[in-house]
Amino acid sequence: MPSEGPGSFDGMAADPVATAASNNPALSTLVTAVKKAGLVDTLNTAQDVTVFAPTNDAFAKIPEADLNKVLADKKALTGVLTYHVVEGRKTPADLASGSFTTLQGGTVTTKGGGSDYTVNGANVVCGNVQTGNATVYIIDTVLMPAK
Numbered sequence: 771m772p773s774e775g776p777g778s779f780d781g782m783a784a785d786p787v788a789t790a791a792s793n794n795p796a797l798s799t800l801v802t803a804v805k806k807a808g809l810v811d812t813l814n815t816a817q818d819v820t821v822f823a824p825t826n827d828a829f830a831k832i833p834e835a836d837l838n839k840v841l842a843d844k845k846a847l848t849g850v851l852t853y854h855v856v857e858g859r860k861t862p863a864d865l866a867s868g869s870f871t872t873l874q875g876g877t878v879t880t881k882g883g884g885s886d887y888t889v890n891g892a893n894v895v896c897g898n899v900q901t902g903n904a905t906v907y908i909i910d911t912v913l914m915p916a917k
Contacts, residue, residue, distance in 0.1 A: 782906070787903055859905040893910045
């Protein structure tokens with residue numbers, strides 16, 4: 771996270787979630803995917819959601835051919851991206867042990883405490899980041915919905 775400027779904690783707090791993410795260099799691959807899926811306005815106008823945002827390194831774990839295939843398939847990409855969003859601003863206490871229905875329709879399971887949380891086994895590397903309309907938890911793995 772940048773320590774100051776638009777991509778910092780303070781900078782992200784005023785912007786809606788997609789705009790806030792676009793200012794964070796660690797989330798540039800996610801932002802590219804959101805744009806390709808046509809979800810910028812959807813995310814920016816959603817009210818009180820929680821976004822589990824994969825880092826660039828999380829996307830890099832996916833074999834390039836597989837990633838390119840998903841990026842080229844708007845329906846599949848939309849499913850993957852909306853699987854990272856749940857209704858309501860979730861606090862760390864909410865994530866201690868919970869299951870949440872995603873906008874995609876699937877379920878994610880969270881657990882942990884202190885500074886150690888997981889979402890479907892993905893580690894939260896930075897959490898409880900507030901944006902204008904969402905709470906963001908930055909994760910180290912792209913979550914894949916069940917087929």
